[in-house]
Amino acid sequence: MSKPSIPQGVRDFSPDVVAKRNYIFDAIKSVFKVYGFQPIETPTMENLSTLTGKYGEEGDRLLFKILNSGDYLSKADGQALTDKNSTKLTSSIAEKGLRYDLTVPFARYVAMRQNEITFPFKRYQIQPVWRADRPQKGRYREFYQCDVDVVGSNSLMYEAELIRIYDEVFQKLKLPVTIKINNRKILQGMAEAAGVGDRFLDMTIAVDKLDKIGIEGVRKEMAERGIGEEAVAIIESILDLPTLEAMKTIWGEAGPPVLRQGVEEMEGVYKYLYVQKPHNEIIFDPTLARGLNYYTGCIVEVKAKGVEMGSIGGGGRYDDLTGVFGLKNVSGVGISFGADRIYDCMEALNLFPANTDRSLQVLLIAFDAATHLFAFDVLCQLRTAGIASDLYPEPAKLQKQMKYANDRKVPFTLLIGEEERESGLLALKNMETGVQVKVTLPDAVELLRDEVAQMNF
């Protein structure tokens, strides 16, 4: 028998980690709910016909595929078998794959249920996804995505709403962030203004790297991608404009219509966004591009302050996500939270409340068989009162029971001996201070309840 292990790139989550992860998910969900979003869940397995071709060639390769059940070789592609051609064989022996992201299943869901859904449809979805990536630090083969989208409306109110969701969630988590926003139409307009509208993607790929490679690097990359000097100069001049206002003044009338449209959309978003002052810094960044090419309007990205980490969230407006599943002209806008990275930031900045992983409020300790049964009675009453409590399973030595109390990080113990059983006065001990008081059961409940109320519990 070999030593038990788990596959590379996947994780067990122990109680303390589950508690911290739930602290993040609960904060996110509570904001989603207050904003009127509703949860859906889609299956782990999708038909490969749903998934394939949606994530590029790289994505197709990274899909986990499920071997058909039963005598799968009976329907296998004979030629591919003979040739030992893995790529070609796959489609004949695997019909299902694991969810690769939450976007495609959501689009599939909306297309399938278009007649029963009330639009605008505001949904959130927090589920794991799987990618056969090479595992490395911070990159897993199973990880949670946390998406929130509105489909079926063009209203810019939703862009503002989603940016406010970022603002509120990170405020709730006490994690200071910078929220960068831009509009893909402004990028398109920049390319057109520079006369390189056909080089739009080349330009955005270069501009997107400004943070990393500096303006010299961007210039070089644009040149390498065949964008002429003059065009580069125009693009640079637009990037240099200090504000949206300046962009509008200089390019609003004279520039390409799409640039003006992008600026106007930004203004529309701002109008709603600043109705109430956000907690975090929100920056217009004309170099922000976001990798995904399905974005067509406003785009957004979030970075944590005070810790070196890639973006911990991003999203934007898309014009056609469900078209590939036969439902045309459904505009949507959505954002995503990177739970694993948020977790790492919270750890790095020590932001998890001290008691997040506290699972027990009090441990009862009894010293013989008779008081043990009495203690179980007390335990039942504490639990009925909603106090998370436990009793050491047998009347063992005090030291052994105290060790268990410490290992489980219990803030209070309730010692129950013969004297306590007879008097009804229980010895409640604060494990941190060592202070011990004699209390009745109802008083113990009150004391513990107040403690619970003060915890993130």
Place this chain on the structure above:
Amino acid sequence: MSKPSIPQGVRDFSPDVVAKRNYIFDAIKSVFKVYGFQPIETPTMENLSTLTGKYGEEGDRLLFKILNSGDYLSKADGQALTDKNSTKLTSSIAEKGLRYDLTVPFARYVAMRQNEITFPFKRYQIQPVWRADRPQKGRYREFYQCDVDVVGSNSLMYEAELIRIYDEVFQKLKLPVTIKINNRKILQGMAEAAGVGDRFLDMTIAVDKLDKIGIEGVRKEMAERGIGEEAVAIIESILDLPTLEAMKTIWGEAGPPVLRQGVEEMEGVYKYLYVQKPHNEIIFDPTLARGLNYYTGCIVEVKAKGVEMGSIGGGGRYDDLTGVFGLKNVSGVGISFGADRIYDCMEALNLFPANTDRSLQVLLIAFDAATHLFAFDVLCQLRTAGIASDLYPEPAKLQKQMKYANDRKVPFTLLIGEEERESGLLALKNMETGVQVKVTLPDAVELLRDEVAQMNF
């Protein structure tokens, strides 16, 4: 492009269903927590070496296997390929499988982390599992299991605790149940008393069917399984004993030690169990056997009252779950909740609270661009106050907005026109009664908050 679909036997969960499912899971989790259990999560994918051979031949067949990534045929079993032998080929092209239950991954987890775990270890786990079963009504290929176990202690207190958990969860869900308990040692003792200890499994399989096939059927089945008439008579006489007390009086001294031990364990459980009166009926049923052969002590099964449905929960004491992963002599006891069946019972008996699927407390309705922006401001303030609220995304016709309010089952609307914007008095309308009141924003918050407090929200 084909019509989008999902694989057979798996499900999308829409918001109303997610809400109802969470109502069940939340009730279960809240009880687990009060009882001092901690959550763990294990990965969706386990090594096939962990899973194979743990669920019998049938189980091995029903495991979903994941095709290795990359050029998987390069390492494939050449002979199996030539022979087109699917069964033989599998192990050379698939190393990972999907979680089949929560018990084996838990045992693997405990064995892997035995040095960091504090025993007794009280864990719960609520995650989906996958089985390549033929889909049929009420049987899915992806479904949630909901397990709670204590490992590392023999204390009978935990049997009582777990039975009390059943009692409390179903009380909380308002679903009346019958909880049947027995002990595998009593079954073993019955077989030994009848001189057919070697026919233990044959006997339990027959006895377990008493409910379905009656005593005549059980007699016939035992005979077919080679249990003689005399032995059957003895077994029947024990089954006929009205109480544990009677069983002890008649067989306690004279019978096989294992029978006495089983009765004594039952008494030990009862001692703790009845310290506080349970809400539901708890019945000692000597015919209860539970299919799984890893149970060695107390066993338990739950059935809903007033609805035809198989058991909605079950569990028991096992002596050696982690041995197969190299950790011997760890006794444990656990129970499981059948979430899908509980859901179906709750639906059949109409037990879900009316507002379980209510996602929105109030919808704001504005009539022109200026008031729409003002309404968004009001919306932000409502949300800051924790009221789940929304604003129709544009100042559309009243009828259209009211239809949206009804489709989203909103209990209140807040109508905001020019007059409301100027006076600061908002028109709050109860959508059920049609009553409309003029209130300030702080008053609206108070009113809505009271409403929220009254809901399961």
